[in-house]
Each structure stands twice: as C-alpha cells, then as structure tokens.
Amino acid sequence: MSRKKAARGKASPRSPRSPKASPSSSSSGSGGGGSSGRSGRGLAAAAAPSSGLVYPSRPSISHSGEFYDMAFKVMLVGDSGVGKTCLLVRFKDGAFLAGSFISTVGIDFRNKVMSIDTTKVKLQIWDTAGQERFRSVTHAYYRDAHALLLLYDVTNKSSFDNIRAWLTEIHEYAQQDVVVMLLGNKADSTHEREVKREEGEKLAKEFGVPFMETSAKSGLNVELAFTAVAKELKHRTMKEPEESKFQLQEYVDKEMRTVGCCSS
Amino acid sequence: MEIMKSSGGTAKDRLDRVDPYGFVRSDDFDYDSYEELMSDYLAVLTRRAIKWSKLLKGKGRVQKNVKLKRYVRKGIPNEHRTLIWMEASGAQNQLEKNPGYYQSLLGAQHDVKLMESIRTDLNRTFPDNIHFRKSSSPGLLRALYNVLLAYGHHNPTVGYCQGMNFIAGYLLIITKDEEKSFWLMDALIGRILPDYYSPAMLGLKTDQEVLGELVRTKIPEVWQIMRDHSVMWTLVVSRWFICLYIDVLPVETVLRIWDCLFYEGSKILFRVALTLIHHNQAVITKAQSLPDVCQAFKQITYGPFVDQCHAFMQKIFTEPGSLSMATLTKLRMTCRSRIIAEDSRL
Numbered sequence: 001m002s003r004k005k006a007a008r009g010k011a012s013p014r015s016p017r018s019p020k021a022s023p024s025s026s027s028s029g030s031g032g033g034g035s036s037g038r039s040g041r042g043l044a045a046a047a048a049p050s051s052g053l054v055y056p057s058r059p060s061i062s063h064s065g066e067f068y069d070m071a072f073k074v075m076l077v078g079d080s081g082v083g084k085t086c087l088l089v090r091f092k093d094g095a096f097l098a099g100s101f102i103s104t105v106g107i108d109f110r111n112k113v114m115s116i117d118t119t120k121v122k123l124q125i126w127d128t129a130g131q132e133r134f135r136s137v138t139h140a141y142y143r144d145a146h147a148l149l150l151l152y153d154v155t156n157k158s159s160f161d162n163i164r165a166w167l168t169e170i171h172e173y174a175q176q177d178v179v180v181m182l183l184g185n186k187a188d189s190t191h192e193r194e195v196k197r198e199e200g201e202k203l204a205k206e207f208g209v210p211f212m213e214t215s216a217k218s219g220l221n222v223e224l225a226f227t228a229v230a231k232e233l234k235h236r237t238m239k240e241p242e243e244s245k246f247q248l249q250e251y252v253d254k255e256m257r258t259v260g261c262c263s264s
Numbered sequence: 265m266e267i268m269k270s271s272g273g274t275a276k277d278r279l280d281r282v283d284p285y286g287f288v289r290s291d292d293f294d295y296d297s298y299e300e301l302m303s304d305y306l307a308v309l310t311r312r313a314i315k316w317s318k319l320l321k322g323k324g325r326v327q328k329n330v331k332l333k334r335y336v337r338k339g340i341p342n343e344h345r346t347l348i349w350m351e352a353s354g355a356q357n358q359l360e361k362n363p364g365y366y367q368s369l370l371g372a373q374h375d376v377k378l379m380e381s382i383r384t385d386l387n388r389t390f391p392d393n394i395h396f397r398k399s400s401s402p403g404l405l406r407a408l409y410n411v412l413l414a415y416g417h418h419n420p421t422v423g424y425c426q427g428m429n430f431i432a433g434y435l436l437i438i439t440k441d442e443e444k445s446f447w448l449m450d451a452l453i454g455r456i457l458p459d460y461y462s463p464a465m466l467g468l469k470t471d472q473e474v475l476g477e478l479v480r481t482k483i484p485e486v487w488q489i490m491r492d493h494s495v496m497w498t499l500v501v502s503r504w505f506i507c508l509y510i511d512v513l514p515v516e517t518v519l520r521i522w523d524c525l526f527y528e529g530s531k532i533l534f535r536v537a538l539t540l541i542h543h544n545q546a547v548i549t550k551a552q553s554l555p556d557v558c559q560a561f562k563q564i565t566y567g568p569f570v571d572q573c574h575a576f577m578q579k580i581f582t583e584p585g586s587l588s589m590a591t592l593t594k595l596r597m598t599c600r601s602r603i604i605a606e607d608s609r610l
Contacts, residue, residue, distance in 0.1 A: 080426065081384035102511065103388040105427050106502035109558070124555065131381070131426045133463045137498050158380075 068113050068122035072233045073144055074226070077166060078151035079159040080130030083185040086216035087151065088127050091226050096217050104129050107138050114230050121230045139173045147179035147229045152200075154184045154213065155192040160199070167207055179232050179248070180209045187213035187220055187259045197258065210249045212256045221256055228252050275299040284342075285437050285515055286395040301571060305516075308574050313341045320344065326351050328527070336527045337577065339520050346439045352527040353451035359443065366443045369414040378416045381424050382409060389429045396433065404436045411436065411445045415453070418446075422453060425461035427506035434510055438519070448526075452508075457530050458596070460506060466603065471505055471530075472497040473599035474592065475537055482584060483542050485549050493554045500561040504537055512565050517573040524577075531592055538584035539576070540564050 076084040085101050092112050109126045126145070128138045142148070150166055152159040163182065170180060184200040197213055204211030210228070214221045228251055235246035275295035282288050289295075312335075319326075319335065326332060326348065340348045350356040386405055390396040395404040411432045416423045431452065435445035453460075458467030476497045480487040490497070503511075508525065509518045513536075524532045541548065544564040551557040570576055 080381065081388075099387055099391050101388060102391065103385045103426050103429065105430075105506050107499060109555070111555070129426055133425060133465055136465060137469070137502060140496065140498075 068120040070119065070234065070237055071122040071124060072146040072230070073124045073126065074147045074149060074229060075126040075128065075141065075145040076149050076151065077128055077138075077170070078130060079153070079156070079162050082130065082151045082153040082156070082159050083216050084130065084151055085127055087149075087183075087185060087214065087222060087225075088125055090216040090219060090222045092125075094219075096219070098217070106134065107141060112226075114227065116227070116230050116234050119234055121234055123226060123230060125226075135169065139169065142170065142173040142178075143175065145174060145178060146233055147181070148174060149181050149183055149225060149229070150209075151183045151185050151214075152195070153186050154195045154197075154200075155186050155189045157194040160184075160195045160203075163203060177236075179229055180207075181225060181229060181248075181252075182207075182209050182211040183221075183225055184211070184213040186215060186217070188215040188218045190259070210252045212252055213259065215259075220259065224252070224255050224257075228255070282394055283515065286393045287390070287515065288392050288394065290392075297568075297571075301568075305572075305574060308339070309341065312339055316341050316344055320347075325356075328352060333527060336523050337581065339574065339577070340523045342438070342519075345519070345523070346441070346444060348523070349438075349448055349526045350444060353448060353456065355444070355447035355451040358450060359447045366414055366446050369417050370410055372417060374413060375417065375420075375423075378423055379413065382412045382416070382429075385426060385429045389433050393433075393437075395437065404433070407436050407442045407445070408432055410442055411449065414446050415449050418450065419454065421463075422459075422461045425465075425506075427503075428453070428461060430507050430510040434518070434522075451526070456525065466600065468502065468505055469498070469603050470596055470600045471533070472501055473603065474595045475501060475534060477595050477599065478534060478538060478584075478587070479541060482538060483545055486541055486545050489549050489551060489557060493551070493557050495554055495557045500558060501537060505533060508533065509536065513570050514573065517570055517576055520573045520577045521580075531587060531589060532580070534592065535580040535584055535587060538587070539580045540570075542583050543569060543579070 076088060078084055080103065085104050086096060088110060089101070090096050092110050104127055107126060107128050109124055111122055111124050113120055113122045115121075126141060128134070128141075148170055150163065150170070152163055154160075167180075170178070174180075182200065182204045184195060184197065187197075200211055200213065212221050212225060214225055216222060228248060231246055231251065232248045275298070279295050279299065280289075316335065319332075324347075328351075332352075336348065336352070350359070386409055387398065389408060394400055396408065397403065398405065408429065412424055412428060415428070415432070428449070432445060432449060435448050436442070439445050439448070458471060459465075460468040460471070476487070476490070479490075489495075509521055512518075513521070521532060521536055541564070544560070547564055548557065548560045551560050
C-alpha cells in the first residue's frame, strides 16, 4: 500500500463526498459570489427603505466577471415541491434534469445578469424552502425583496389553494411596492393537471398581480417571467415619464405563450 | 469500505463510479486525489478495525467509558457503526423496551397530510444514490417512507420536517434496518438534539444564535464581518444544523461526526462549525458583501481540510478551544429567551 501523503493544496478534490445533487451547494460559485455593488446593507437590515435597491453610479463588476448597471433581489416562494429550484436552474443554466434535485433546506441564492434593452440588470435570486415551518426562518428576507415570484403547481390543487395564504404572508412581511407575479408551474403535465389556467387568471386578477403558466421542464415562459420582472424593476428605477410607463401586465399578455388548447 | 482494484491504469480505472454508500460520483470527481487520500486513510481504518475487534470480542453490548469515547472519536469501523450508535444513543434500550412498536405505527391509520409531505420529498432525497432511485429494487425508498411515516406518528408535534429525509436516508444506508433507523431517529430528534424540527424551530434558531455568540468570543473578526454585512446566521448555517452536515461535508466526514454525535451529543455540531469557521477565518473576513459572505461559507465546506476526515476529527477537539457543556447550556438559555422575547414583540 502506498504511503504517499494525501494530496494537499490541490484544488478542492471533493473527494469521499458524494457528488452533491443540490445545485445550490455545488455550482453557486458560478454566480453566487457576485458583489451587490456598493451596498453594504444586508438583506436583513431592519429598516430597509422601500426603494432600497442597489443602483451603483457606475457599472459594477460581479465576481463572475460580468458587468451590470443595476441589481435587484428576487425571491421564489410557494409550497414545497412546486418547482422553485427547477425554475431557477432552468432560467440560470437552461437545463432541466428530471429528478436530479434534492429538496431545498433553508434559503439560498444565485445570480444572473440579464440584458434589458441596453441595460445590464443583475438579478440576485433567492430560493427558499417551501415547507411551512421554514417560513419563520425565510420571511425575514421578504422585507428586502424587490420582487417575489409566487409559484404553485398546476398538478397539485392544494398548492394552488395555499396561494391566498402566501399572498397574506407577502402583504404582511414584504415591502408595499414589491413586484409580485403569480406562476402556475408544471404546465407541461397535461394529464395530471388539477388547476385550470382560467382559475389561475381569476385569482391573479382578484389580487391584481400578473400571471402566467410556466414549465421548468419545457422552458415555457421561464425566461419571460424573469425578463418581465427585470423590465418592471428597471423602469421603476429609471423613473421614466408617466406616458412611457411600462405596463407589466400588458407586456406579459403580449409576450406570453400558452400551452396547447387541450391543456385545460 | 472501498476495496481498490489492484490492476494498473489510472485511478479512475481502479475505482468504482459508485462510492461504497451508493452515491454516484460526479463527472468532475477527482479520482487521483481520492486515491491518494484513501491510501493513507485505509491504514488508519485497518489499525482501528483491529483495535475495535479486540474491544468488542464476543460482546454484543458495550459500556460507555473513557476508553470507548476515545475509540469513538478515532472513528467507528463501518461494520460496528450500527451497534455502537444504537448502544451509545440509548436507541437499543428503547427498541428492546418496545417490541413491535415500530410495526404497530406502520399498521395504524395514517395522517394524509403527513403522507403527502413525506411523498413530496421521497424522490428528492438522494437522487444521486443508487439505493434511492425508483428503479432500484428492492432499494431503500420504501424503507425511507416507512421510517419517516412511523416517526411522524410517533412524534406528532414534529411530524415531518424537511431535512429529516436526509437523516433517515443516512441511517438506512448504514443500518440497512428500518426499525433500528427509526429508534436512532428517535434518539437524535427526541433526546440528542434540541427542538430543531418542531414547527416553531426554536431549537434551531437558538443554536444558530448560540453559534453566533461563540464566534463572537472565539473568532471576533468573523463575528464583525457578519455584523458589518448584516448576515443572519440562519442564512449560512441553517443547513449545517438541520441536515447534521449531510450534503454539506463529504460522506465519510459526516459519518465520523455522527459517531461522536451519538456518543457525546449535540455539542459536536458546534465543534465542527467552530472548526470550519476558525480554520477559514481568512477566507471569510475577505468578504466584501453579503453574497461574498454566503459564498465563503460554502467554499469552506470543500477541499482537503474536510476531505481528510481523520485529521479533521482531531482538529475539532483542538482548534475551537474549550467548549464546556455548562457554557453551552447557559448560552442556550440566554439566546432562547431573547428569541422568545423578540418573537412576542412582532
């Protein structure tokens, strides 16, 4: 048997550990280390001003080497198993690997820089555990979120029924002017569908929030959901004149794709 | 433990694609470093195995004493893990005192909500482990479901909390026995750990703050960085506590930590956390923003320091300095009251 010394100083051999299934734990280095501009204020700061967005005076550079002009915090919320992590990974890496993710415990984030018109917008996207008891740990982070993507699973009625409770929670803990968008995920699963698109639309109308159906699996409307949020946040920041005001709902209605006619 | 194929070729040719616990190695797995590391560790394992078999010769039971504690800290050979975990944690006593109890829990009427929340996580527990795939037969998915369901009925206040799936999964991988896994869950959640998994998660919140207080006195520079960037401890360490380091540290290292956890209790979790933070304080204090801090706390769970589990386990008893149970109890009381007071003000 060799008595050679074990490798030292080698870059992270990730040895006897199993390959990690969680995207959050292994690959966040690609984007998780980004600098949030000059903001020294943490997400948890108690008296965050409602317009407390990060808006560096000159382009900043994140650790992944990407320039950006402005940065926003977006949170993914919704019941356990509705596909928050899958949606995020589809958006971030363009990949969907069925059954390759472990359930998210606690809270985690990934960054993505998007080009909105000529502006580089960095989204810092927070992924949260869906189980109810974790909310007491995660809702402290609602306060600093600029946008919340609220997900339900169209194949799971109870995840849809819980949306009202989620919205109540959001109103209680988030900023008044937070951008909220309702997403009915897993829209590709036509056979197991339990919630019609119209039901989602109706609920969204009742609460005055934009809505669309998404599929992390097929990619349906995933890019659009994040683009729409980024556009809205960018327009708010630029404080453009009223006449050219960006209409989030109109934009979404125009750009949204729907699943086939037999889907609902 | 892994037997290396002796024939030539590269380390990748000599080693299996699946580790001894059933986890499939990722494409970027560093076979060469692993082989070097194991060639050292195998010598340790062999030496320990001989000592343990002498100690246990002809005995089905063990007594807790200073010698056994020392042995446990140096690592329990995998073939004795179930026995020692069961004995040291009191799970064996409970199993013997309650014959048929586990089966009766499985036979009783089941809470539908509980069943649903467990089912949601079944296929999201260890998708990278061959024993936890739908296609594996007999596999451990059914056993995982049973253990979690039985535990949820045994302890309805806790029911099922995400994270327990990983713990039950590890217990099944090691014991290969549902009933023993159930009683080890009972030992962990019911006695060894504070109330991490109950709906209010008060024990978790408390221990996160306790860690903060310990860092404040032992590693003040890191505490200052956390404060400067308003990073709540929950953001960086909640998974460490809830998952008992599963999927945070390498499998072999986690099992070595659990050896001590079952024998010495939850204090070990703090020793591990403090060691990781203390050893890497230069990395953490370089952070310039909240995301940087989060990133640093992930980075420090990788690399040779945590891969070399034997050296790491020696470090956890020296690097953080003294940590008495009295200190811990006192800090837990203070932090708990503070959290309760803050919650009632909201």
